[in-house]
Amino acid sequence: MAVLIVFWLPYYIVFWPGFQHTDLPTQMLQFFHIRTRFQGRVVTDGINIFYSNDHPFLQTMLVGWAIKLGFGVHNINFGYAVYSFIQMILFIVAFSSILATLYHFKVSVFILKISLCLYAIVPVFPLYALLIGGDSFFSVFYLFYMVGILWIFYTKGDILKNNKFIIAMIIEIILMSTSKNQGVYVAAAVFVLCLIYFKRYRIRISVCMLIPILLFQFVYCGSFFKIARVGTTGKQEALSVCFQQTARYIKYHGDEVTSQEKEAINKVLNYDVIGKRYDPNLSDPVKRTFKLEATGEDLKNYFVVWLQMGLKHPGEYIQSFIANTYGYYTISFGNHKGVYFKPEIMDFYIGKRDWVKKDKHIVELLRKIQVNIPEKRKIIREKGVQIIKVIQKIPIFNCFFNPGTLTWLMVMGFFVLWTKRKYNSMLAFLPVFLIFGVCLLSPKNNNLRYIYPLCCMIPAMLAAAFGEKNTDLMD
Structure with missing residues (x-):
């Protein structure tokens, strides 16, 4: 001491x-x-x-x-x-x-x-x-x-x-x-x-x-x-990874999203903007569109769609995760975030x-x-x-x-x-x-x-x- x-x-x-x-x-x-x-x-x-x-x-x-x-x-x-x-x-x-x-x-x-x-x-x-x-x-x-x-x-x-x-x-x-x-x-x-x-x-x-x-x-x-x-902290605080993956999918494969999938996502996130707001290094822009009125049933339906999309294009989900986490296992001595x-x-x-x-x-x-x-x-x-x-x-x-x-x-x-x-x-x-x-x-x-x-x-x-x-x- x-x-x-x-x-x-x-x-x-x-x-x-x-x-x-x-x-x-x-x-x-x-x-x-x-x-x-x-x-x-x-x-x-x-x-x-x-x-x-x-x-x-x-x-x-x-x-x-x-x-x-x-x-x-x-x-x-x-x-x-x-x-x-x-x-x-x-x-x-x-x-x-x-x-x-x-x-x-x-x-x-x-x-x-x-x-x-x-x-x-x-x-x-x-x-x-x-x-x-x-x-x-x-x-x-x-x-x-x-x-x-x-x-x-x-x-x-x-x-x-x-x-x-x-x-x-x-x-x-x-x-x-x-x-x-x-x-x-x-x-x-x-x-x-x-x-x-x-x-x-x-x-x-x-x-x-x-x-x-x-x-x-x-x-x-x-x-x-x-x-x-x-x-208390909102539900969205624990769902950053999933929201990022959905936003990336919409950004690059939005033309493949069905009307039922869009409806399920839109009850939890603002579907019209999350693709545009997607930032590979930061989930806050997407997370801000979370709808506080979303029910447990809405979230359940969202996760069904999230899983279906992931099975169609697993590579996008993997890239989304890596893009939002690579700094925690990539050596980069030029980093000054956090000081x-x-x-x-x-x-x-x-x-x-x-x-x-x-x-x-x-x-x-x-x-x-x-x-x-x-x-x-x-x-x-x-x-x-x-x-x-x-x-x-x-x-x-x-x-x-x-x-x-x-x-x-x-x-x-x-x-x-x-x-x-x-x-x-x-x-x-x-x-x-x-x-x-x-x-x-x-x-x-x-x-x-x-x-x-x-x-x-x-x-x-x-x-x-x-x-x-x-x-x-x-x-």
């Missing part, structure tokens, strides 16, 4: 009070109960629905309270600085806990020191630690979750005898799930695996893994969201949205909560950004900014563990692979922020793969 603090503190000083993700303005409008839009439609009305869980509700509230703290001391930067500092410390504790866990289970100290050096000197780690955004927020809790998973597999389940550990896992799974919707999917998949793998601990596994999933789904998303007036340096994020948001410009009240609020960097500090900050951009091009360092390289480093880690027959370790790092799987279903291609939780685990995973470990000694 001391090493990471020493190496990361200069980043905090130079880039004070941190970075803001482009989703933040929308979240803050929701926090102050102002109508907002997402995917081209109104998702909060400011009366019946205050928030949308498209952005993590918990993080929206925490950042909002930090901003109110800034208002209280008449310095908005102070609120952002407190939030980013706390998040940075949590990342430091999480990374340190991961390495300490591996050390406890006899991973080579020399290899662990190399991993520590990577966490300390590769800029992507402190940069995301200072980023006020949902992906950083999720990554923190994902790392703490991974600490628990490592303990479960490395002790062959014996740690589940510890009631304090079970309580800690319940809290961690709830926090990971509330920090981003994909958290509950990761937790559910690992729960099924553990239920099968640790037969004698099924009851305790159900307590520490199933209960928090049920609490999240039925208490948090069900009852609490109704009380807090939070709208955020703009301090005037509110002005950027206003400039990109005509509906915001038309409302003086919204513009006034956004500028009120915008980070204000003094001119002298701007110069320091800009020089820091320039240095980061140079470092991004340095071999080894550049691997951690490239989603495709991260994926192959993960594959290498699993391969080495397999050759050494470290099957417990392979299963322990399964949640890392699940992050990659989620990326393949994401709407955007080649974006670092989606795969960042995997990035966080790469140094630790490679340490476990290449470091010596006595599998017979499980303290």
Whole structure:
């Protein structure tokens, strides 16, 4: 922890009070109960629905309270600085806990020191630690979750005898799930695996893994969201792949679509525009045409048509999938998606949205909560950004900014563990692979922020793969 603090503190000083993700303005409008839009439609009305869980509700509230703290001391930067500092410390504790866990289970100290050096000197780690955004927020809790998973597999389940550990896992799974919707999917998949793998601990596994999933789904998303007036994520968020494939089919084979197929598609998506809006790298333009009034029967009919079309031209479906995912397994060191340096994020948001410009009240609020960097500090900050951009091009360092390289480093880690027959370790790092799987279903291609939780685990995973470990000694 001391090493990471020493190496990361200069980043905090130079880039004070941190970075803001482009989703933040929308979240803050929701926090102050102002109508907002997402995917081209109104998702909060400011009366019946205050928030949308498209952005993590918990993080929206925490950042909002930090901003109110800034208002209280008449310095908005102070609120952002407190939030980013706390998040940075949590990342430091999480990374340190991961390495300490591996050390406890006899991973080579020399290899662990190399991993520590990577966490300390590769800029992507402190940069995301200072980023006020949902992906950083999720990554923190994902790392703490991974600490628990490592303990479960490395002790062959014996740690589940510890009631304090079970309580800690319940809290961690709830926090990971509330920090981003994909958290509950990761937790559910690992729960099924553990239920099968640790037969004698099924009851305790159900307590520490199933209960928090049920609490999240039925208490948090069900009852609490109704009380807090939070709208849930639309069905279209999980259907990006299918919608993209349909749009590509219509773009290139629209003359083959029958009237019945067109009718089925049009009840779910706007048939007349999705072919024109098809963007191979981004599913959002097509996804925005999703019709909220579509019923379960409409979706069922759509999937029948989707399957029929896929059987006619499977190549189009394959190409659609590859076009929207290739960045997550293609090595391209020129990628800069997912690194955020703009301090005037509110002005950027206003400039990109005509509906915001038309409302003086919204513009006034956004500028009120915008980070204000003094001119002298701007110069320091800009020089820091320039240095980061140079470092991004340095071999080894550049691997951690490239989603495709991260994926192959993960594959290498699993391969080495397999050759050494470290099957417990392979299963322990399964949640890392699940992050990659989620990326393949994401709407955007080649974006670092989606795969960042995997990035966080790469140094630790490679340490476990290449470091010596006595599998017979499980303290």
